[in-house]
Amino acid sequence: MGDQRGGKREGAGRKKGSKNKVTVAREAIAEVLDAPDPMKLAAAIHQRGYQMLLEMERIVLDPTQPVAARIMAAKVVLPFMLPKLQEPRTALQDNEEIVRRLQEGRARVAAFRQTAERLEPAST
Helix, strand or coil, X not given: CCCCCCCXXXXXXXXXXXXXXXXXXXXXXXXXXXXXXXXXXXXXXXXXXXXXXXXXXXXXXXXXXXXXXXXXXXXXXXXHHCCCCCCCCCHHHXXXXXXXHHHHHHHHHHHHHHHXXXXXXXXX
């Protein structure tokens, strides 16, 4: 049945100091953009402004760049490129709108009845 040992084994797992995919992507973007600290890409974009956004967009659209770098660049750039969406309406807001419209309709009907009652005795 082979070597069936559980627990810690020598040489198993990721080596100390090795980088995960996100760190590699951040470093690739920082290298391309010549940013001082790969962990602070958003701050670098704020400092360099619009030109940095264009450079990040170039990375996103460049098929020769690593996919992880393209995804990381898109994550950083998209909040600056797209407007924030409005909060979705809740059922409570919809219900309040319906109640308001019903009350307006009742007020119109009441005003119409008052006008009709005033005109009716004059016509007889």
